[in-house]
Amino acid sequence: xxxxxxxxxxxxxxxxxxxxxxxxxxxxxxxxxxxxxxxxxxxxxxxxxxxxxxxxxxxxxxxxxxxxxxxxxxxxxxxxxxxxxxxxxxxxxxxxxxxxxxxxxxxxxxxxxxxxxxxxxxxxxxxxxxxxxxxxxxxxxxxxxxxxxxxxxxxxxxxxxxxxxxxxxxxxxxxxxxxxxxxxxxxxxxxxxxxxxxxxxxxxxxxxxxxxxxxxxxxxxxxxxxxxxxxxxxxxxxxxxxxxxxxxxxxxxxxxxxxxxxxxxxxxxxxxxxxxxxxxxxxxxxxxxxxxxxxxxxxxxxxxxxxxxxxxxxxxxxxxxxxxxxxxxxxxxxxxxxxxxxxxxxxxxxxxxxxxxxxxxxxxxxxxxxxxxxxxxxxxxxxxxxxxxxxxxxxxxxxxxxxxxxxxxxxxxxxxxxxxxxxxxxxxxxxxxxxxxxxxxxxxxxxxxxxxxxxxxxxxxxxxxxxxxxxxxxxxxxxxxxxxxxxxxxx
Amino acid sequence: xxxxxxxxxxxxxxxxxxxxxxxxxxxxxxxxxxxxxxxxxxxxxxxxxxxxxxxxxxxxxxxxxxxxxxxxxxxxxxxxxxxxxxxxxxxxxxxxxxxxxxxxxxxxxxxxxxxxxxxxxxxxxxxxxxxxxxxxxxxxxxxxxxxxxxxxxxxxxxxxxxxxxxxxxxxxxxxxxxxxxxxxxxxxxxxxxxxxxxxxxxxxxxxxxxxxxxxxxxxxxxxxxxxxxxxxxxxxxxxxxxxxxxxxxxxxxxxxxxxxxxxxxxxxxxxxxxxxxxxxxxxxxxxxxxxxxxxxxxxxxxxxxxxxxxxxxxxxxxxxxxxxxxxxxxxxxxxxxxxxxxxxxxxxxxxxxxxxxxxxxxxxxxxxxxxxxxxxxxxxxxxxxxxxxxxxxxxxxxxxxxxxxxxxxxxxxxxxxxxxxxxxxxxxxxxxxxxxxxxxxxxxxxxxxxxxxxxxxxxxxxxxxxxxxxxxxxxxxxxxxxxxx
Ligand SMILES: [Zn+2]
Numbered sequence: 018x019x020x021x022x023x024x025x026x027x028x029x030x031x032x033x034x035x036x037x038x039x040x041x042x043x044x045x046x047x048x049x050x051x052x053x054x055x056x057x058x059x060x061x062x063x064x065x066x067x068x069x070x071x072x073x074x075x076x077x078x079x080x081x082x083x084x085x086x087x088x089x090x091x092x093x094x095x096x097x098x099x100x101x102x103x104x105x106x107x108x109x110x111x112x113x114x115x116x117x118x119x120x121x122x123x124x125x126x127x128x129x130x131x132x133x134x135x136x137x138x139x140x141x142x143x144x145x146x147x148x149x150x151x152x153x154x155x156x157x158x159x160x161x162x163x164x165x166x167x168x169x170x171x172x173x174x175x176x177x178x179x180x181x182x183x184x185x186x187x188x189x190x191x192x193x194x195x196x197x198x199x200x201x202x203x204x205x206x207x208x209x210x211x212x213x214x215x216x217x218x219x220x221x222x223x224x225x226x227x228x229x230x231x232x233x234x235x236x237x238x239x240x241x242x243x244x245x246x247x248x249x250x251x252x253x254x255x256x257x258x259x260x261x262x263x264x265x266x267x268x269x270x271x272x273x274x275x276x277x278x279x280x281x282x283x284x285x286x287x288x289x290x291x292x293x294x295x296x297x298x299x300x301x302x303x304x305x306x307x308x309x310x311x312x313x314x315x316x317x318x319x320x321x322x323x324x325x326x327x328x329x330x331x332x333x334x335x336x337x338x339x340x341x342x343x344x345x346x347x348x349x350x351x352x353x354x355x356x357x358x359x360x361x362x363x364x365x366x367x368x369x370x371x372x373x374x375x376x377x378x379x380x381x382x383x384x385x386x387x388x389x390x391x392x393x394x395x396x397x398x399x400x401x402x403x404x405x406x407x408x409x410x411x412x413x414x415x416x417x418x419x420x421x422x423x424x425x426x427x428x429x430x431x432x433x434x435x436x437x438x439x440x441x442x443x444x445x446x447x448x449x450x451x452x453x454x455x456x457x458x459x460x461x462x463x464x465x466x467x468x469x470x471x472x473x474x475x476x477x478x479x480x481x482x483x484x485x486x487x488x489x490x491x492x493x494x495x496x497x498x499x500x501x502x503x504x505x506x507x508x
Numbered sequence: 509x510x511x512x513x514x515x516x517x518x519x520x521x522x523x524x525x526x527x528x529x530x531x532x533x534x535x536x537x538x539x540x541x542x543x544x545x546x547x548x549x550x551x552x553x554x555x556x557x558x559x560x561x562x563x564x565x566x567x568x569x570x571x572x573x574x575x576x577x578x579x580x581x582x583x584x585x586x587x588x589x590x591x592x593x594x595x596x597x598x599x600x601x602x603x604x605x606x607x608x609x610x611x612x613x614x615x616x617x618x619x620x621x622x623x624x625x626x627x628x629x630x631x632x633x634x635x636x637x638x639x640x641x642x643x644x645x646x647x648x649x650x651x652x653x654x655x656x657x658x659x660x661x662x663x664x665x666x667x668x669x670x671x672x673x674x675x676x677x678x679x680x681x682x683x684x685x686x687x688x689x690x691x692x693x694x695x696x697x698x699x700x701x702x703x704x705x706x707x708x709x710x711x712x713x714x715x716x717x718x719x720x721x722x723x724x725x726x727x728x729x730x731x732x733x734x735x736x737x738x739x740x741x742x743x744x745x746x747x748x749x750x751x752x753x754x755x756x757x758x759x760x761x762x763x764x765x766x767x768x769x770x771x772x773x774x775x776x777x778x779x780x781x782x783x784x785x786x787x788x789x790x791x792x793x794x795x796x797x798x799x800x801x802x803x804x805x806x807x808x809x810x811x812x813x814x815x816x817x818x819x820x821x822x823x824x825x826x827x828x829x830x831x832x833x834x835x836x837x838x839x840x841x842x843x844x845x846x847x848x849x850x851x852x853x854x855x856x857x858x859x860x861x862x863x864x865x866x867x868x869x870x871x872x873x874x875x876x877x878x879x880x881x882x883x884x885x886x887x888x889x890x891x892x893x894x895x896x897x898x899x900x901x902x903x904x905x906x907x908x909x910x911x912x913x914x915x916x917x918x919x920x921x922x923x924x925x926x927x928x929x930x931x932x933x934x935x936x937x938x939x940x941x942x943x944x945x946x947x948x949x950x951x952x953x954x955x956x957x958x959x960x961x962x963x964x965x966x967x968x969x970x971x972x973x974x975x976x977x978x979x980x981x982x983x984x985x986x987x988x989x990x991x992x993x
Pocket of ligand 1: 040059172
């Protein structure tokens with residue numbers, strides 16, 4: 018029997034970790050990857066007598082995020098306790114926001130994956146702040162019942178962004194998540210590193226099945242805690258099929274079954290129901306008496322709005338137009354966040370060559386950042402310095418490969434460009450001295466001369482390498498030009 | 509007989525006695541009192557002597573000394589101390605030693621006080637008789653067959669038994685004032701937020717407040733000077749200047765002070781004639797001192813106890829969730845899975861009264877009932893606050909009873925929670941409204957038991973309470989009566 022026409026209804030809850038130096042309610046570091054239980058204090062451990070103190074930076078970042086999502090920022094927000102027992106949750110409750118979240122009623126516009134010409138408006142119901150829990154590690158080896166708990170993550174600030182059930186396909190969800198991540202990274206709100214758990218996704222899914230004009234809604238399933246875009250897509254695809262089959266088998270509807278909680282098994286690639294108890298949780302929310310309600314004056318919201326600057330889309334367009342770089346290159350730079358766009362702007366302005374700046378940033382800067390596990394705001398080579406260095410390359414004062422040596426020197430040792438040039442012994446090479454050297458090399462390599470003459474200009478390559486061996490300051494471009502000229506002039 | 513804190517400070521300043529000698533006297537007093545009264549859950553003579561010795565050395569070296577230098581102080585066992593256990597008189601926290609000091613303890617140390625030990629209490633401060641704790645009941649030094657009141661019964665008994673001149677209690681619904689009345693001492697519950705709660709193990713966070721206990725209002729002022737003041741680790745702490753409370757007690761001129769009398773409360777059913785007589789007598793004393801007596805009413809007074817017994821257990825049920833056997837404290841050995849560990853650890857670790865309140869609170873916050881109970885109670889709390897605002901627009905302080913009766917017999921109410929909760933009839937209003945209140949000794953019954961009166965003032969007007977209390981004490985001698993023992 019053919020399947021009945023079906024519409025998939027999806028709403029996403031995305032947890033992004035805010036890029037604060039310290040936790041939501043204490044001064045502990047939020048840095049990822051420390052040895053277990055080293056980034057903890059009485060407050061985030063929930064020790065008796067300890068009290069939370071709100072992190073203003075988290076409020077600031079949440080407002081930034083909300084404004085970027087076109088949310089309203091109500092003048093008053095407050096903290097609530099959400100109670101449940103879990104070994105990762107030392108206080109037995111999570112400090113979160115229940116009925117007065119910091120951001121409400123927003124919109125995120127995405128490209129329609131089904132029609133690139135069109136856009137879709139996905140409504141944001143709310144975005145609220147909450148503290149993260151810790152992490153349990155269970156030793157599953159036979160006979161062992163060993164569970165260990167790392168509370169480093171406890172109290173890490175999260176912003177939970179809840180969409181309306183406006184999404185219809187896994188592709189739309191991916192477009193939404195991509196856009197959301199880009200926006201959060203661009204604004205410096207979050208790093209959105211999924212493998213570090215700084216972006217996690219829950220999806221609420223059900224189907225509307227059209228049985229000859231009668232619309233049947235299947236029970237809502239919330240798929241919890243997916244930590245990669247690939248998993249989100251796979252889980253949604255699986256769940257849509259599963260729900261249809263389940264409905265055919267059981268006839269369950271939203272009325273008869275309500276909402277259930279499922280997990281995603283990324284090894285078996287199936288969704289599976291979690292324990293019944295977790296479904297009927299009564300969190301007994303009530304206002305946290307340890308924290309005062311938070312007043313957010315209009316002026317504060319407006320001043321944050323002023324500081325938001327351009328959106329990622331606007332930045333992409335501007336970089337292409339202003340510097341003549343390709344869409345792909347603009348994309349790479351913008352996707353690194355606003356600080357990187359600022360860095361690029363400065364480099365490109367100082368060197369006067371946007372393409373050169375873009376290629377250096379994508380290759381040298383990004384690679385170095387990755388190697389050093391660093392952010393651009395703490396990068397040792399200032400944008401103006403890199404810009405000046407590249408301007409010397411553009412003017413032909415410095416060969417590209419020597420500039421790379423200078424860059425490496427600046428990264429490792431610091432100092433000015435001139436100090437680096439001096440330390441590396443880089444000097445301008447006299448043209449006639451270079452001609453003598455190339456002539457000597459051509460005489461010693463008649464095969465190269467022959468190959469070039471017969472049309473293979475690439476044969477000069479090894480010659481350039483040899484020239485650099487004799488004189489590290491030899492500019493490959495100059496060596497090539499001299500060599501070609503001499504070969505042409507040769508009888 | 510241990511002298512007053514001021515006398516101890518004078519003796520040291522004039523070289524009559526050293527801090528070590530005073531500490532030795534306090535330790536001897538604790539050792540002789542403890543078997544009779546059980547006012548302490550922990551005391552450490554060696555530690556006290558070491559602290560005292562360091563203070564004597566500082567004095568000998570001519571270094572500046574804090575305002576409580578060499579004065580022995582006892583601290584209720586719900587306040588965190590890094591060098592002594594903090595148990596809240598619960599099996600759940602037996603042997604628990606916090607890795608940090610509460611702010612008030614830091615301030616005591618900075619003031620060069622000598623912390624001699626931790627005082628007994630009702631488990632997690634829940635109770636009105638210091639009978640619900642896991643480490644035995646505390647007995648009233650005036651008559652060991654009676655309760656000292658609660659939950660700070662250990663803290664008031666420690667003063668009444670003259671083991672220390674000063675102690676710190678906590679007051680969530682009357683837990684400083686009611687035992688102060690039962691033990692014939694002076695106890696102050698400050699304005700909510702006046703004293704940092706950092707390091708105070710939470711019972712009901714929006715009601716809890718740490719406060720001083722001593723024989724006299726002037727000594728309470730001395731201790732309040734040390735512990736009051738803003739602190740950024742407690743978000744509910746008030747960022748307001750701390751006046752010199754001791755200086756505030758220098759004057760006893762009450763002319764022009766309007767004293768509001770809760771006449772209806774004074775004569776309500778169940779109020780013991782001795783309590784009525786003490787309040788009536790106090791009205792006369794205040795009038796003689798020049799105060800203007802005005803009748804006032806707090807119209808929602810009949811809702812105080814029910815409102816309190818929804819809000820306090822609700823917050824407690826949440827605050828006590830952390831005692832689950834997972835991270836520290838008591839863990840049941842008889843469990844083979846996570847859920848059983850939670851259930852059994854809590855079943856074994858908590859006493860009956862704590863469990864009762866956790867269940868009331870869990871119920872009051874649960875889905876479908878929160879609007880009927882918790883949210884309703886929050887609304888009534890707003891009305892109660894408004895009553896106080898209205899009353900304080902007419903008068904400067906409110907005068908009334910602290911408790912309906914003098915100290916009752918040990919065991920008399922322990923199986924009747926409703927009767928026990930009614931001990932809080934006159935005290936919980938100040939906690940719900942967040943205003944300061946003081947309990948002052950105001951007479952003895954025919955049987956020789958202390959009776960107290962209560963003064964309440966607008967928020968942050970502790971000076972006014974201490975000034976009025978000291979004035980009353982300058983005209984009466986009830987605060988100088990000591991138990992025979
Ligand atoms: Zn911490």
